[in-house]
Amino acid sequence: MTEGAAETGAATGGVNILLRLEGLTLFVGMVMLYWTWDGSWAVFALLFLVPDLSFLAYLADAKLGAMVYNAAHSYMAPVALLTLGFGLASPLTLSIALIWLAHIGIDRALGYGLKYSAGFGFTHLGRIGWQKDT
Numbered sequence: 001m002t003e004g005a006a007e008t009g010a011a012t013g014g015v016n017i018l019l020r021l022e023g024l025t026l027f028v029g030m031v032m033l034y035w036t037w038d039g040s041w042a043v044f045a046l047l048f049l050v051p052d053l054s055f056l057a058y059l060a061d062a063k064l065g066a067m068v069y070n071a072a073h074s075y076m077a078p079v080a081l082l083t084l085g086f087g088l089a090s091p092l093t094l095s096i097a098l099i100w101l102a103h104i105g106i107d108r109a110l111g112y113g114l115k116y117s118a119g120f121g122f123t124h125l126g127r128i129g130w131q132k133d134t
Contacts, residue, residue, distance in 0.1 A: 010113075010126040019125060023108025030102035039095045047099045058120055066115040073104055073114060 011019055034044060054072035058065030071077070078100035085093030107113075113125030121129040 009116075010122075010124055012126065016125055019113075020109050020111060023105045023110075026105030027102050027109055028105075030098045030105060034095070034098045034102065037091075037094065037098065039091075039098065043095060044099055044102075047096065048103055051100060051103050055120065062119050063117040065120065066117045069120075070114045073107060073112075075101070075104065078104065 010016075051072040054069045055065065057068035078097045081093060081100070082097035084090070085095075085097055108125070111123070111125050111128055113123030116122040116124075121127050
């Protein structure tokens, strides 16, 4: 286990692989549902990276950055939105939820996990960035 993983409690080995495969499964599933739903691909392209704007909170400090980023990259809000979209039969709400979940899925598949307050590069899936091996 690397020193950074010990400091942040990052998943390693088979657990890390499983979490990343879950992310890939979520991404593929949400894109397939969106396609089946016949959602607008222009809307998909426009909204897909919106959750990443949450990284701007890191301009204030790492603790606030991690809190805001994690709020935007947790399953809780988009699943609640998905449920609301089904309950209200709201196509736009459903589309936003599917896109948001697809974003989270591809992030997790690529190793961009939930952040620790130690800094943007410290995630529950391990270190990311150009200094990840230090």
